[in-house]
Amino acid sequence: MKKELLLLLVLAFGSKFASAQDENELKNFRFGLKVAPMFTWFKPDDPKKFESGGSRAKFGYGLMTEFRLNKVASIATGLEINYDGGKINPKDTNYYFLSKDDDLLAIEDTSGQQYSMYHLIRREYNTTYVMLPLTLKLKTGEIGLLTYFGQFGLNTSIRLKSRVNDVDYNVSSPGTSEHSDLENTSDMNLLKFALNVGGGVELGLAGTTSLVFGLNWYNGFSNVVKPESKYLIRTASNNYEPTKQNARSNAIAITVGVLF
16 A cells, blocks of 8 residues: 555656656747738838838738746747838839730840830739748836836848839830739749837646737848849830849838737
8 A cells, every 4th residue: 555655646746747847848948930020111211212112911820839048038930921011113214114915024035026115114023932930039028917028139031022013104005004013023032031020928728838919120121132133224225234123121010919
């Protein structure tokens, strides 16, 4: 009887120790899902050539992960799909693009081709990225049911595809026209970098599960377009000159998610 009782005590202690260890491991690593409606805009570096055409309502979603460093600090990262975009308006009348069969025609592909020329009036970019955020997340202790946090770090985004919607003027057959869903993926840089600054609250539900509400500012500091455009030309003469371009992408994102 004593041996059986001792065995039960050992098993109970071992079970309690394993449970505590699992709980501790769970707290050290957390994961969850998020959606992130956002407002995005482009900021051209040369205001004499281009101006921002305003913000666009966009969307993102993905996976959140956290690795706890201590009671207040964690490394927050994840994997997200972001639908980014912005509007750019030329400041003068010297920007054109070429189109063949309702597709953009690269400058180097014009030889021997039949195409139409359009004077660009407005351009709207729609680009899809895979984003990998890496931030330091600092949290308060639980105040009631809420935990407050702030975060700071870097977003690294990889471009998947890009398309543009244009308002333009047909040079060949004079008249204002619109072109939608023109692919310009090769005119966008592969990587995009931005500072990620934000904060929010976590609402505790049960155990380590919580609802997350956050507000983040993505301050882009890299050129999202190629330094020399493949499609946008600077003059309407036969000596086509690629347009030099530089623009950064900024966003304000609202995060709603669940962390386990």
